[in-house]
Amino acid sequence: MSNHQAWLPLINFIRQHYGVAEGLIPLHAPCFDEAEKRLVVDCIDSTFVSSVGQYVTEFEQTVAEFTGAKHAVAVVNGTMGLYLALKVVGLQPNDLVLTQSLSFVATANAIKMHQADPVFVDVERETLGLCPDSLNAFLAEQTQLKNGQCIHRQTGRVIRACVPMHTLGFPARIDQILEICNQYHVALVEDAAESLGSFYKAQHTGTFGKMGVFSFNGNKVITTGGGGMLITDDTELARHAKHLSTTAKIPHAWLFEHDEAAYNMRMPNLNAALGLAQMQKLPAFLAEKHQLAQAYQQSPGLVMIKQPKNAQANYWLNALQCESEVERDAFLELCNGQNIQARPLWTPMHQLPIYADCLRSELPNTEWLAALVVNLPSGVKCHD
Template sequence: MSARFDDILDVVRSIYGDGPIALHRPVFEGNEKRYLIDCIDSNFVSSVGARVIEFEQKVAAFTGAKHAVATVNGTAALHVALQLAGVERDSEVITQALTFIATCNAVAYCGAHAVFVDVDRETMSLSPDALRTFLSEYAVHRDGLCYNRKTWRRIAACLPMHTFGHPARIKEIIAVCDEYGISVVEDAAESLGSYRDGLHTGRFGKLATLSFNGNKVITTGAGGMILTDDSELAARAKHITTTAKVPHPFEFVHDETGYNYRLPNLNAALGCAQMERLDEFLRIKADIAARYEAFFDANGMHFVTSPAGAVSNYWLNALVLDSRAERDAFLQYSNQRGVMTRPIWRLMTQLEMYSGCQHDGLDNSRWLEDRVVNIPSSVPDNALPALNP
C-alpha cells in the first residue's frame, strides 16, 4: 500500500515541488498590495468604500448575475439568503449531510431545522432523485404551502451545495422543488468559475451565495456574496446586511432587526485584485486537474472529474479510495510526509447539534465519507505571468 501512496505523492510533488505542500493556499501575485495601500490612503477601510461596489460589480459581471451583495463571509451570505427565501423559525430546509458545517449553521441561525437528503456519487451534491423520493413520501400541501407529514413543519427551502466546485444536477433539483412550491437557495460557496449547461452556478435558483475564504479559488481574507437577478431581493439583502439602517446623512434610524454583515473595503480591495487573475487561476487549476486525471486513470484510481454537462472549477481535487481503512492510512501517510491532504467532511448527522435531524438513510453520503480525500489543489508558486506595473 505504501508504494501506491508514494506514487500519489510523487505526482503531487511533480506539480508543487518538494517542500511542505498546502492543500489550497491563497495566491497574491497581482495588485493586492497596491489596492490595499490605496484603500488605506483613502481612509475608507470599513463597509463603505468604492472597492466594495467595484468588487460586487466584478463578481456580478463574471457570473452573469444581475446583482451581487458582498458580505463578511459565506455563512453570513447564506443566513441572509435563507431569510430572504422565506425561511422562518421552526420551518425546515432540505439540504445535504455531506457538506461543510456552514451550510447547516446558516439554517440554525434562522431558527429553522435541517432535513438531510442523500447526494449523488458522481457530483457528491444533493441528489434530485433522492429529493423526489423524500418529498413523495413526506410532502403534504396545505393552504398552498408544503409541509413535512412527519414533523408538520413547513418545508420552506431547499439548499443544495456544489461540492468542491462540481456542479449539482441543479436544474433537476429546481424542477422537483417547483412541483412542491419550495424555494431553492444555491450554496455555491466553492464553485466560483463552475458551470452547468453553460450557466454559472448560482444562477439557477432565485438566490445563491459565494464564499471568498482564504482557501477558496479567490479570496478576500474572509468574505461572501449573495447573487440574485431579483432587484427587490438584492435591495433587501443590502439593507438587512447593513444593520437595516434607513439612508440619511446623519440620523440613525433602523427599521427592522438587521445584521452587521457588509464586507469591509479592505477585504473588497483584495477581491478586486483577485478577480483580475481569476481566469488565469481557473485555467491553471484545470491543467492541474487534467494532470491528476491522466495519472489516476493510468493507475486505476478514481479521480473526481466534472460531471456530465458541467464544467468544474476544481477548487479542491478529490480522490476516491477503496475503503475507509485505505483512506485513513493515506491521510496519515501523506500528512506525515509534508503533503497536506484531508478527508471529506464528517456527515452533519454525526455532529451532536444535528444528530437528531430527519434524514433518508444517506447511503451514498456514507459511502463517500468513507472514501473521499482531498489532495493539493493550489495554483503553484510562480505559475502566473507577472502583471505589468
C-alpha cells in the same frame, strides 16, 4: 492503490508540481502578488477601509458580471451569506430546510441560526451534490401541499427552502433540483461557496435558485481573507439583503434612522480591494486548476472524481476515491506524515451529535463518499 509503494509516484508528482522538495505543501493556499498589494495600499491610503468605499461596489459588480447575475451583495463571510439569503426568502423559526448531510457544517449552521432545522437527503456519487431523485422521493412520500405551502406530514412543519451545495466545485444537477422545488413551492438557495467559476449547462452555479452564496475564505479559489457574496436576479431580494446587511439604515447625509431589526454583515472595503485584484486573476487560476486536474486524472492507478456530465467544474479541490476506509486512512497518514496536506471529506452532518436527531432519508451515497474520498493539494502556483 493498495500500498505505500503505489502512492510514492503521486507524492513525488505533487512535490514536483509545486516545486517544493521538502516542507509543507498546503491543500489550497492563496496566491497574492503586487496587484493585491497595490489595491490594498490604495484602500488604506483612501482611509475608507471599513464598510464604505468604492471597492465594495466594484467587487460586487465584477462578481455579478462574471457569474451573469443581475445583482451581488458582499457580506462578511459565506455562513452569514447563507443566513441572510434564507432570511430574505422567508425562512421562519420552526421551519424545515432540505439540504445534504455531506457538506461543511456552515450549511446546516446557517439553517439552525434561524431556529429552523435541516432535513438531510442523499447526494449523488457522480456529482457529490444533492440527489434530485432522493429529494423528489422524500417530498413525494413525506409531504403534502396545503395553502400553497409544503407541509411535512408527520410533524406538520413547513418545508420552506432547499439548500443544495455544489460540493468541491462540482455542480449538482441543479436544473432538476429547481424543477422539483418549484413543484413543491420550496425556495431554492444554492450553497455555491466552493463553486466560483463552475458552470452547469453553460450557466454559472448560484444563478439557478432565488439566491446563490459564495465564500471567499482563505482556502477558496479566490479570497478576500474572509468574506462572502450573495447573487440573485431578483431586484427586491437583492435590495432587502443589502438593506439588512447594512443595519437597515435609511439613506441620509447625517441622520441615523433604521426601519428593521437588522445586522452588520458588511464586507469591509479593505477585503473587497483584495477580492477585486483576485477576480482579475480568476480566469488564469481556473485554467491552471484544470491543468492540474487533468494531470491527476492521467496519473496511473488513481480513481479521481471528474466533472459530471453537462458541467464545467472549477476543481476547487481534486478528489481521489480510495478502495476502502482503511486505505483512505493509511493514505491520509502517509501524506500528512510527508508534510503534504490531504484531507477526507467532512464528517456527514447526521453523524455529528448536534444534528443526529434531524429528519433524514436513507443516505447510502453520503456515507460511501465520506468513507472513501480524499482531497489532494489543489492550489495554484504563485509566480514571482
